[in-house]
Amino acid sequence: MSARTHDPVGREAIEVKGWFGAHRYLLLRRFSQVFFLVLFLLGPWLGLWIVQGTLAASLTLGILPLTDPFILLQGVVGGHRAELSALIGGLIVLVSYSLIGGRVYCAWVCPINPVTDAANWLHRRLDLPKGWQPMRSTRLWVLATVLIVSALTGTIAWEVINPITMLHRGLVFGMGFVWMMVAAIFLFDLIVSRHGWCGHVCPVGAFYGLVGHKSLLRVSAANRAACNNCMDCYAVCPENQVISPALTGKPGSTPLILSPDCTNCGRCIDVCAVDVFAFTHRFNDHINEPADPIPAQNPQAT
Amino acid sequence: MPSPSKPLSPRRRRFLQDTARMAGGCVAAGSLLAYLARDARALQAEALRPPGALPEENFLSACVRCGLCVRACPYDTLKLAELGMAAAATGTPYFTARETPCEMCDDIPCVAACPTGALDKGLTNIDDARMGIAVLVDQENCLNFLGLRCDVCYRVCPVIDEAISLELSHNARSGHHAIFAPTVHADRCTGCGVCEKACVLPEAAIKVLPARLARSSAAEHYRKGWEEKEAKGAPVVEGIIDLPDRLPGPGTDNLAAPGGFEPAFKLPGAGQ
Numbered sequence A: 001m002s003a004r005t006h007d008p009v010g011r012e013a014i015e016v017k018g019w020f021g022a023h024r025y026l027l028l029r030r031f032s033q034v035f036f037l038v039l040f041l042l043g044p045w046l047g048l049w050i051v052q053g054t055l056a057a058s059l060t061l062g063i064l065p066l067t068d069p070f071i072l073l074q075g076v077v078g079g080h081r082a083e084l085s086a087l088i089g090g091l092i093v094l095v096s097y098s099l100i101g102g103r104v105y106c107a108w109v110c111p112i113n114p115v116t117d118a119a120n121w122l123h124r125r126l127d128l129p130k131g132w133q134p135m136r137s138t139r140l141w142v143l144a145t146v147l148i149v150s151a152l153t154g155t156i157a158w159e160v161i162n163p164i165t166m167l168h169r170g171l172v173f174g175m176g177f178v179w180m181m182v183a184a185i186f187l188f189d190l191i192v193s194r195h196g197w198c199g200h201v202c203p204v205g206a207f208y209g210l211v212g213h214k215s216l217l218r219v220s221a222a223n224r225a226a227c228n229n230c231m232d233c234y235a236v237c238p239e240n241q242v243i244s245p246a247l248t249g250k251p252g253s254t255p256l257i258l259s260p261d262c263t264n265c266g267r268c269i270d271v272c273a274v275d276v277f278a279f280t281h282r283f284n285d286h287i288n289e290p291a292d293p294i295p296a297q298n299p300q301a302t
Numbered sequence B: 001m002p003s004p005s006k007p008l009s010p011r012r013r014r015f016l017q018d019t020a021r022m023a024g025g026c027v028a029a030g031s032l033l034a035y036l037a038r039d040a041r042a043l044q045a046e047a048l049r050p051p052g053a054l055p056e057e058n059f060l061s062a063c064v065r066c067g068l069c070v071r072a073c074p075y076d077t078l079k080l081a082e083l084g085m086a087a088a089a090t091g092t093p094y095f096t097a098r099e100t101p102c103e104m105c106d107d108i109p110c111v112a113a114c115p116t117g118a119l120d121k122g123l124t125n126i127d128d129a130r131m132g133i134a135v136l137v138d139q140e141n142c143l144n145f146l147g148l149r150c151d152v153c154y155r156v157c158p159v160i161d162e163a164i165s166l167e168l169s170h171n172a173r174s175g176h177h178a179i180f181a182p183t184v185h186a187d188r189c190t191g192c193g194v195c196e197k198a199c200v201l202p203e204a205a206i207k208v209l210p211a212r213l214a215r216s217s218a219a220e221h222y223r224k225g226w227e228e229k230e231a232k233g234a235p236v237v238e239g240i241i242d243l244p245d246r247l248p249g250p251g252t253d254n255l256a257a258p259g260g261f262e263p264a265f266k267l268p269g270a271g272q
C-alpha cells in the first residue's frame, strides 16, 4: 500500500487561485476537444456543413483542405502520389503544428485523449501501480515499424488499427465495433500501463512530436525560483520526464521545456500554486529572479 | 575493432539489450500489422468501390478514409465501411448495388471531392467508369429466360442497348416463342448496379460482380481464325487443299430438311 504523503494533487493551487484558476487550461482543452469534434458533427447532425470529412482529411467551408500528414506519409511510402489538394492540406497542418507544438494535436484535438485522460484519472483515484513502462522511445520504434509495414504492404498500415481516426470516423459516420477499440485503450491505460497508449505506444503522437521539434510555443518554468517542491506538476504531466530539465536545471540553464514530448497541455501551469510555469515562445529564456520584498532594488523604478 | 576479450561496459550492454528487445518486438508487432493490412485487401464481392476507384491494391495506399466522397454523393449511395461490420477494409468507401446503386451522375461529384486521387480524376465521363460488371448469374430464375417479358434490368440500365441488350433466341420449351435474354456487354457496362437493384426477384438474378469474378481471360496466344482471315483478306494458311464440302444452301436438300438454314457466311467459290 502506498501511503499518502501529501495533499491531493492541485489542492494548494485551488486554494490560492480558486477552482477555475486551477483548471483554466484543462477547461480550455476540453472545450477545444469538444469544439473540434462538434465542428465535424454539425454536418451529419444538423445539416450545417462547415466541415466535411474526418480528421484524416477534411474540407472546411468548401475551400480549406486539411489532411493528416502522417496518413499522407504512409500513403506515400505505400506507393501513392497524392493529389495536390491532399498535399496542400497536409502542408497546412504540418506548418501549423510545427509552429504551435506538434503534440498540441494530442492535448487539444485528438479524440482519444479524453479517453486516456479518463483512464489516468481513474488510475490515480484507485492508486493503481504504474504497471508496464516500456522505454519512451518505444513509440518511435512503432512509428518506424508502421512506415516499413506501409512500404512493404503498399497500404496505409496504421489506418487498419488507428483508434484515433476510427473513433472520429465512428462518431461522424457510424460506430461499428469501434467502442471495443476505445474500451481496449481505456483498459490498457488503466490496468496494464499508466500513460501507456499516449505516452509509449501511439505512433501518431510520436509523429507529431517530431513535427513539433522546433516549435515556437513552449512552456517555460520561468518562475522556477518560487518552486516549493510540491511535485504536483509531475503528478499531472502526462510526459513528466520533460519537466526536470527546465524546473531543476543548473543555474543558467534554460527554463524552457524544450522536449518535443511536451503536449503543451498547460496542466502544469494550472496546478502550480506559485505560478512557476507560463506559456511563452522558444526564444524567451528569461528567468524571474527570486521574489524580493524590497521593490526599491529595481533600478528602473525612480 | 573492439578486442573480443574485453567485456562490454554495462551501459553498452544494456543499450544493446534494449535495442535488440525493441527490434524483436517491432518485428513481431510489424508482422501482425502487415498481416492485418494485407488481410484488409480482401474486398468482398458484394462491396463495390465508387466510380474511378484505383485498383484495390493501389486504392489502400491512396484512400485516407476521409469520407468526402460519401458526403458528395447526392444519392447517399456510398458508405464508409464500419469496423467489423462491412465487406471492405475499415473506413473505406463502398456501396452495395442491391441496396443503393450508383446513379451515374454526369458531374461525378464523388470523384471531384476525393482529395487524394484514390478516385481517379482521369475519369471524366461516367460511362467509362468500371465499378464492376453485371452478370446474369441465375438463368434458371430470370423471368426473361423463362420466356416472359420482364425486361426490367434492361429497361433501367443507364447505358441501355450498349451495356445490356436483349438477345433473341428460340424458346425450345414452348416451341414457338422467343427468349429475350438480357445480355451484358462487359466493355460498356459501368457496374453501376441499377439493374441489380431493379431486378424484380426476391434475390436478384442479375448481379454486379467485381471484374476479377465476372470475367475470364483468353490465353495470350489464342487467335480467332475468322477475324484473322478477315484482317488478311485471304485464308491465313496458304496452299491449303480445299476438299469438297457438303454445304447447306441452294442445290442441296439442306433448306428443305427440318431445321435447315441458310448459312450466315459465304465461302469463297462456294454456292456458284
Ligand code: SF4
Residues within 6 Å of the ligand: A105, A106, A107, A110, A111, A112, A113, A116, A164, A197, A198, A199, A202, A203, A204, A205, A206
Ligand atoms: S498520443 Fe496518439 S492517441 Fe494520444 S493524444 Fe496523441 S495522437 Fe492522440
Ligand code: SF4
Residues within 6 Å of the ligand: B050, B051, B072, B073, B074, B075, B076, B077, B078, B101, B102, B103, B104, B105, B108, B109, B110, B111, B126
Ligand atoms: S456517380 Fe453519383 S451516384 Fe454514383 S457514387 Fe458518385 S456521386 Fe454517388
Ligand code: SF4
Residues within 6 Å of the ligand: A057, B062, B063, B064, B065, B066, B067, B068, B069, B070, B092, B093, B113, B114, B115, B116, B117, B118, B119
Ligand atoms: S474521398 Fe477519396 S480518400 Fe476520401 S474516402 Fe473517398 S476515396 Fe477515400
Ligand code: SF4
Residues within 6 Å of the ligand: B133, B134, B156, B157, B158, B159, B160, B163, B164, B184, B188, B189, B190, B191, B192, B193, B194, B195, B196, B208
Ligand atoms: S450494372 Fe447493369 S444497369 Fe449498370 S451499366 Fe451495367 S448493365 Fe447497365
